[in-house]
Amino acid sequence: MAAVSTTPRGRQPHAADLELAERHRYGDPEAFAQIYRDYETTVYNLALRMAGDPFDAADLTQEVFLRVYRHLGKFRGRSSLKTWIFRVALNHCRSRLKRRRRPEQWPLEADGETEQEIADERRGPAEHALARDARRRVERALAQVPMPFREAVVLCDVEGLAYDEIAEVLGVRIGTVRSRIARGRRKLTDVFEREQEEST
Amino acid sequence: MSTRAAHLDDELLSSFLDGELPRRQAATVEDHLEHCAGCRAELDGLRRVARSLGRLERAAPPPLLAGRVQRRVALAEREPGLLEKLEAGLRVPRFDSPVLVMFVLVLALAVIVFLFTQQVARQQEQGDVEIRLASPEDVEELLRTVEGLRLAGRDMVHCGAGWCQVGTEEAEVGARRTAGESAGEPWYAVLLAEPGVEFVRYVEEDGTVVEVARE
Numbered sequence: 171m172a173a174v175s176t177t178p179r180g181r182q183p184h185a186a187d188l189e190l191a192e193r194h195r196y197g198d199p200e201a202f203a204q205i206y207r208d209y210e211t212t213v214y215n216l217a218l219r220m221a222g223d224p225f226d227a228a229d230l231t232q233e234v235f236l237r238v239y240r241h242l243g244k245f246r247g248r249s250s251l252k253t254w255i256f257r258v259a260l261n262h263c264r265s266r267l268k269r270r271r272r273p274e275q276w277p278l279e280a281d282g283e284t285e286q287e288i289a290d291e292r293r294g295p296a297e298h299a300l301a302r303d304a305r306r307r308v309e310r311a312l313a314q315v316p317m318p319f320r321e322a323v324v325l326c327d328v329e330g331l332a333y334d335e336i337a338e339v340l341g342v343r344i345g346t347v348r349s350r351i352a353r354g355r356r357k358l359t360d361v362f363e364r365e366q367e368e369s370t
Numbered sequence: 371m372s373t374r375a376a377h378l379d380d381e382l383l384s385s386f387l388d389g390e391l392p393r394r395q396a397a398t399v400e401d402h403l404e405h406c407a408g409c410r411a412e413l414d415g416l417r418r419v420a421r422s423l424g425r426l427e428r429a430a431p432p433p434l435l436a437g438r439v440q441r442r443v444a445l446a447e448r449e450p451g452l453l454e455k456l457e458a459g460l461r462v463p464r465f466d467s468p469v470l471v472m473f474v475l476v477l478a479l480a481v482i483v484f485l486f487t488q489q490v491a492r493q494q495e496q497g498d499v500e501i502r503l504a505s506p507e508d509v510e511e512l513l514r515t516v517e518g519l520r521l522a523g524r525d526m527v528h529c530g531a532g533w534c535q536v537g538t539e540e541a542e543v544g545a546r547r548t549a550g551e552s553a554g555e556p557w558y559a560v561l562l563a564e565p566g567v568e569f570v571r572y573v574e575e576d577g578t579v580v581e582v583a584r585e
Contacts, residue, residue: 206439214431228432235439236446305427312423326388327423333390352384358419 187251195243202239205251210235212329213259219324220263222313230266234259249338256331256339260321311361319354326351378402378409380416387416 193201210231217230237258245254312320325331325339326347336347378386378399385391386399403410 202443206436210431210436211428214435215428218429224429224432227429228435228438231431231435232439232442236442239443240446302427304422304425308422308426323423327420328426330424333385333388348381348385348390351388352380355384355416355419356380358423359415362419362422 184247184250187245187254188247190251191242191245191247194239202242205238205242205255206235209252209255213255216256216259216324216329217263219309219312219320219328220260220317221267222309230259230263233266234262237262250335253331253335253338256325256329257341260339264317307365311358311365314361315354315357319350319357322347322350323354323358327355377406377412380412383409383413384416387413387420 190201190205194205213234214227214231217234218224218227221227221230234255238255241258245251249257312324315323321340322336325336326333331339333344333347333351336351337344340347342350382391382395382399386396389396391399403413
């Protein structure tokens with residue numbers, strides 16, 4: 171899971187995030203560097219789940235961070251930095267992918283050389299292979315979920331955001347978040363069941 | 371909500387799974403689940419899906435990505451992009467008040483209606499016409515029609531693949547037909563000339579303005 175900005179008890183909400191933005195505004199390069207370290211993997215994985223292609227995901231990540239760099243000075247702490255970055259990333263991916271006009275789908279067989287899991291030293295090669303197969307199976311299923319439901323499900327189940335945070339990122343009401351997550355999960359359940367039937 | 375009589379829907383189960391229901395509603399759902407094997411199975415299915423997503427391995431970003439971002443940021447620092455300049459120039463004020471939003475919308479609508487009526491009036495006054503053409507036969511037909519009309523010359527005619535626009539100005543015109551090919555597609559054109567002018571102009575498919583000396 172990605173590093174998440176914390177709000178120590180008793181401090182103003184998002185004060186730590188505001189402080190980072192402030193430091194960036196005053197030209198402290200370490201502020202942006204810290205944000206990049208904290209969110210690089212999160213943004214890259216979000217872009218990967220949206221674009222379905224590691225090369226596009228890398229391009230999108232680069233562009234998202236450029237936007238973050240340019241607009242971080244305008245961050246006013248109305249939301250957490252985490253939801254703000256998710257919103258910037260999601261909006262940018264949506265607009266870029268719309269322009270690209272390619273079908274929304276994952277490569278059927280992701281190239282293991284271009285897409286690597288974060289190394290887990292405790293695992294052996296066989297476990298790695300099993301985990302990779304499981305991941306591809308889930309990603310293929312995810313690709314069949316319409317984009318609005320996919321976004322909500324990914325933010326909830328993969329990124330671990332609460333409903334109110336998802337509502338903030340997507341700019342919709344909590345009721346809409348509820349409905350999108352439920353419909354996305356239903357679609358995934360159907361896909362898994364269909365796969366199960368086909369394999370037996 | 372009667373949770374005993376019917377099965378729970380996906381939305382309720384899904385929100386319950388995420389701990390996103392108010393306490394009282396969650397208690398009602400728990401009560402229902404105790405007595406309903408079907409809903410328990412549904413909940414298990416949703417839980418399996420959520421878990422399989424939660425266990426998704428995170429892909430590692432390419433190792434060179436951080437360097438690429440650093441370079442882009444360094445470039446951006448040196449010079450603001452064209453987009454940023456445009457953004458700065460075109461920044462729209464925030465409208466927080468609904469009354470203000472309504473006022474702006476009504477004003478915009480009024481301006482659009484005014485401009486539209488002005489345009490219609492101008493077209494009626496000037497007699498602008500737009501004629502769609504699909505074939506050389508249509509060109510011939512147009513030529514017969516426009517001979518002797520009082521037509522606009524300023525930008526004359528745009529006759530390309532399938533359409534022709536004729537404006538009006540107080541002048542007699544003569545006309546001749548022409549045709550050509552653009553990107554493998556034939557186009558048909560009519561050149562309309564005003565007496566007393568040396569050149570007539572028409573616009574190619576690619577937007578090039580071509581001037582032709584009068585014969």
